[in-house]
Amino acid sequence: MEKAKDDRVERRFFIPQCLTMEKVRLATFVDWKVDFIKPRDLSACMLYSQREEDHTRCFSCMIFVGKWEEGDIPWEEHKKHSPDCFFMDEPHLHGNVPIMDDKCKLGDQLFEEWTRGIEKQGAPAKDSAEEEKKVEAFKFINSYYDFLISRTLPKPPGNILRTEAIKVLEVKRPAFPSYSSLSSRKESFKSWPKEIDITPDAMAEAGFFSIDLVDWVQCFNCGGGLFAWRSGDNPLHDHARFYSFCPFIKEKLGEETVAKIAAENPPPLAPDRPVQLSEEEAELLLALPVCKKIFGMKMDRDLIATVMKLRVEECGFPFKNWRIFTDKIGDYLDSLDLPEDKKSRAARKGTK
Ligand SMILES: [Zn+2]
Ligand SMILES: [Zn+2]
Structure with a gap:
């Protein structure tokens, strides 16, 4: 039987703070079953999927919002349950990066709602030249992020504001040495979503440990992260597909097999450009x-x-x-x- 086409786009992450990007939050809704609420309307309000029932969570205030009912407006629900959310409180000042596609530019209903919300809360009136610049800035961030995630090496944890991203895709030493042992990786899976039929053991065997955020895992060796898992996924295969330069996966599967997997089903690749901003x-x-x-x-x-x-x-x-x-x-x-x-x-x- 032929496998259904995979509709997931980008599943890689380097650090979980990337949830500040709306497109990353949207990508967490891989098995959303509530047909009267669109994932796009949830991701636009800072919410991402918890992968259990219809539970969602705000990246900013960490509130859980679930048990959605027909007619619910995500923006209002979020505000009702978490009036102190930084995002709800000062929406024009947060670091959220909206998707900014054509739908958004043309006045996506929800975005309109969101900006109306901003005006209601006393933000300065919109200057159109300034507004255009802001849209341009958001679009730039979206495309630069695609470049960084597909063209550079995952950053090991440490001081943000180290100088430049590493473009040579060669891993010198394990990014997370404390997860080098299989048992330490197995132990990290304390809250793996029950609805995803992949065992934590299989994840750990493939080099991944849980970062205690829904189904988000990272490789102890290359540091590469993956989320949006679905039942039936093969962690070894996906590791090879998305991070084919990883020494651990090359050792585990053999260089030839890894190269074959990556060539047959290459991950998204954004146009190349300098790491440094002009x-x-x-x-x-x-x-x-x-x-x-x-x-x-x-x-x-x-x-x-x-x-x-x-x-x-x-x-x-x-x-x-x-x-x-x-x-x-x-x-x-x-x-x-x-x-x-x-x-x-x-x-x-x-x-x-
Ligand atoms: Zn919130
Ligand atoms: Zn790896």
């Missing part, structure tokens, strides 16, 4: 709402631009919210090793 691209990032908020705090423009540029080159997406952003600006200044008074002057340069 000056214009870095400038465009300043149109992101999360940057606008920091402007309001009278921080130096060049400093905001530098830190956001480093962040996007590192992860492919902006900070989740302005609070984390300001913390990282502080970390960045610390890393420069300037005397205290110079630091505060650097942060406030250009203000009267």
Whole structure:
């Protein structure tokens, strides 16, 4: 029997914070069964699928929303159950990256609803040139993320704002040495979704450990992450398909087999480009709402631009919210090793 065509697009991730991207949240709805609520309407409100019944969860406030009923409006439900959600509270300032496809540009109903919500909450009136720049910035992030996830090596955990992404696809040492043993990987699967018929043992055998987020797993060796699993998937096969450069999977299956799997069913591949953002691209990032908020705090423009540029080159997406952003600006200044008074002057340069 021929297998049904796989409708999943991108299942790779490097760090779970990528849930700040709407398209990643949308990709979690692989077996959604509630036909009167569209996954797109949920992902637009910060929600991702829990892969159990109809449960969803907000990436920002972590509230669970489920037991959906006909006529429910996801945006309203989210707000009702979590009035303090940062996203609901200050939607124009969060680090969410909407999908920004044509549907969205043409005034997707939900996006309209969302922006109406913003206006209701007293955000400044929209300036159309500014609005266009913001849309352009979101589109850029979406395409840069595709490049980073398909063309560069997963980053081992550590200090965000290391310099550049690693483009040579050669793994030198295990990204997560503490999960090198099969038993440690097996033990990590404490809350694997019951509805996915793949055993944690099979996952661990394939080099994966659970990051304790729904069905999200990462390889201890190459660091590559995969989510959106379906019953019947073969973890060894998918490891080879998405991360064919991984030394562990090459050792496990043999180089030839890995190359064959990757060639027969290649993962999505975005156009190549430099990892480093051009000056214009870095400038465009300043149109992101999360940057606008920091402007309001009278921080130096060049400093905001530098830190956001480093962040996007590192992860492919902006900070989740302005609070984390300001913390990282502080970390960045610390890393420069300037005397205290110079630091505060650097942060406030250009203000009267
Ligand atoms: Zn929330
Ligand atoms: Zn691997």
